[in-house]
Amino acid sequence: MSQKNSGFGKSGSLNHLGFDLPDVWPSATCSQPSTTPQSDGASAEIIDGHSIAAIIKSQIADEVKRMKDTVGKQPCLAIVLVGERDDSHSFIHIKVKACDEVGISSSVVELRADCTEDEALEAVSNLNKDPSVHGVIVQLPLPQHLDEKKMMDVIDPEKDVDGFHPLNVGCLAMKGREPLFVPCAAKSCIDVLLRFGIEIAGKNAVVIGRSKIVGLPVSLLLQRHQATVSVVHPFTKKPQEITREADIVITDVGVPNMIRGNWLKPGAVVIDAGTNAVKDPSKEHGFHLSGDVCFEEAVRVASVITPVPGGLGPVTISMLLSNTLDSAKRAYGFV
Amino acid sequence: MSQKNSGFGKSGSLNHLGFDLPDVWPSATCSQPSTTPQSDGASAEIIDGHSIAAIIKSQIADEVKRMKDTVGKQPCLAIVLVGERDDSHSFIHIKVKACDEVGISSSVVELRADCTEDEALEAVSNLNKDPSVHGVIVQLPLPQHLDEKKMMDVIDPEKDVDGFHPLNVGCLAMKGREPLFVPCAAKSCIDVLLRFGIEIAGKNAVVIGRSKIVGLPVSLLLQRHQATVSVVHPFTKKPQEITREADIVITDVGVPNMIRGNWLKPGAVVIDAGTNAVKDPSKEHGFHLSGDVCFEEAVRVASVITPVPGGLGPVTISMLLSNTLDSAKRAYGFV
Structure with a gap:
């Protein structure tokens, strides 16, 4: 192989940053049965996002009251x-x-x-x-x-409770730094893992998708927790082969039911950050919500799974409250 | 499994950011022979960083002259x-x-x-x-x-030619954004790949190490170029199993000879960003430079490899010049 591309022109240099191609996933449905590895008929623990959110909100309410009473x-x-x-x-x-x-x-x-x-x-x-x-x-x-x-x-990065300001994203990415805020959905993923005592350090984690809302920040957070992280996206060849090696799978795809049961290692922990509206004439609003994961298949393979709806969503809202509380505490020097 | 960790105290929340543990790799030597898979006695193409740097510098010199002459x-x-x-x-x-x-x-x-x-x-x-x-x-x-x-x-992020400011790192991490500067060593890795016509999109890339100088920015750059990226660090279990799946391996470890021949898939492209001083009484200064990769073994397995010294180092210096030129062009609106 010889040096193929020797030049850079007046405009600058080689395209070191790459082209910003859109992430378009193929559509998928759960309708065809997959050859799902079975955990002897076992069924995953289903995480109840509403009950986690209730706990977090109750703690936030206590803190808000303490702040009002004190300052x-x-x-x-x-x-x-x-x-x-x-x-x-x-x-x-x-x-x-x-x-x-x-x-x-x-x-x-x-x-x-x-x-x-x-x-x-x-x-x-x-x-x-x-x-x-x-x-x-x-x-x-x-x-x-x-x-x-x-x-x-x-x-203002100091009021950026969504955590999308590049300064906060940069600090999230860099070892030894702390962002003022972490995007709520990504923080929720980690919260669920920590709350259920799921070991992250040294585990293989695969993040499917790389949006600023979930995929990017959660891949950075998982690394901070010492997981070995691989990021899968629409240009990934044979994503199933990568997800099948994962102890933890976090999805941020936006395609209902794309992640099938046979994409998962038996016993994997599955966090589904997808919230997809699927046409459904039988429903009052004409649609139902579905995750990125084909739940019926995955629940028979995973050890722990978040459902959609009722999984990550409620926790995410409580993280927005938590970020807002943290910001107010910082503003008033209230600990 | 039940909810193990229900609380967060007055100080804030669960440790969503993780603990900032130092990255300490075990030491390694190349002295014991490894069971290296052989490419039928083939030897990798060895990238000559000095000649690449000479080309880049010559182009920069032309641009600097054009700038002087014009503005x-x-x-x-x-x-x-x-x-x-x-x-x-x-x-x-x-x-x-x-x-x-x-x-x-x-x-x-x-x-x-x-x-x-x-x-x-x-x-x-x-x-x-x-x-x-x-x-x-x-x-x-x-x-x-x-x-x-x-x-x-x-x-000033507009003069941050090392690319270490969190604002530039954040923009590097985020799809749809462009940092003003990319860290020079990371840019060099991509430069070498592009220059030698090595396909990145859809390839499995493994980055070993996650410093702000190489590992972090190059993992973000590889993702921008649509590689499927996994980041290996000292908490990774069985890193060899992960590197052996990689089409592209980029090392940023700081341990001489840690990456052995049997860590590599035959035909892999290997970019060694390590520059390690190894005691050597036979040398004038009492040491010689070694990369992170056990070169003698890897050269028999890889298809393309950068040596140390004389590989990535000279290219990195030329990228610092390139970033400085880009900054001046921006300052003067010179295209």
Whole structure:
């Protein structure tokens, strides 16, 4: 083999950063039976996300009360919503309701779908400056004319309770550093593992998907917990061969039922971070929620599994409250 | 299995970030023969880092000349050195000499080993403010009384030609973002792969080690190039089993000869980013340089390999020049 690519032109250099190709997974269904390895008819322990969330929320409520009693202050989460998407309204409703439950105050700043970029950025800046606000999140997706990166970057890293600011992501990636906030869904994955006493150090962990919401941060967190981490994505050849070696599998795919039972090693721990709407005329809203994992198959192979719905979702919301509480504690020097 | 760890105390939450344990590898030697799989007596192509560096430097020199001729400006690299370490002086000498070769100006700001933190931070701040300086690096290691993180953080991300600022690391990690600078050694690994036409997309890549200098950034870069990346570290059990599945192996260990021939799949591409001084009374300075890879064994198994010395090292220096040139181009809007 000889040196194939000797040049770099005026524009800079070789493309060391690679091309930013979209992650498009093939669709999948659970309809065909797979040759699932069976654990002698055993069934995995199914993690109840609602009960974990209830415990976390109860502890947060206690802390919020202690803060109010001690320093007379209350954590506050502010949410910027641009436009009128139904799903965004639903998600915000869930977040606001969760804040109410634990005594965290919340405010929603609503902007018209056709607001200018300056107006949207200013809305975030105003929340940055407001000392009574401790967490600022921008509900995604944004209308197409707004630049998501710009909006994320303008959030004060000290109020970045979603953990998507590159400064927080950088600190998460670097040994010896601590981000101010870790993305909530990724933190939930680790929370579930720790809470159930699942050993992470020295284990083979495979993360399927690499979004900023789950895949990327959870792969970094697993490494911080000394797992040997492999990241699988749509360009991975034979992903099943990699997942079958994993003690811990975390999925962040967005394709219902893509991860089949025969992708898993018997006894694996499976955390399903997918929440996919699947058309279902039998349901009131015309769809049901499905995870990335073909649950009926996986539950017969795994040792522990999170269901969808009712698994990681509720825990994730409680982590948003936890991040907001942490931020308020930091702001007031309250320990 | 039941919920083992239900609580989080006043101090915050479960340790979602993990403990920052030091990466300590067992020592290794190449002295015992290993059962090396042989490629029928074949020998890997050995990459000549000096000739690659010469090509890159020649192109940089042309660009620097074009910049001088067109806008009358010259890129400038500034290096902050604290204390009197012999090895630091040697490294700086190499960098300054390389700058000279391509027409990049350089300056070394020398501070006494017992300077205060404020003095050290101010030295960096002054370089940040100086519009004639385009790259600022702090020679590591620093004396113990100085906080390396604080020093890195004060470098303007727009002059961070080492690429160690968390903002640049965060942008490197995140899909859809571009860091202003990528750490030089990691960029060199990718450069060598691209230059030799080695396919990265869809390949299994294993990175051994996870330092901010090589392991972390190269694992992120390989992912950007659509490799399936696994990161091996001292807590990995049976690292050989993982490396043996790899089409591309990049090492960043700091232990001479740790990666043996029988750790490799026949035909693998091996990039050795280790530069380890090994005691050797037969040498003038009392040591010789060795890589992380047991070269004599690996060269019989791999298809392509970088030697140490003379492999990645020279390319890395040329990447520092390339980053400095890029920074100057950006500063002057010169394309």
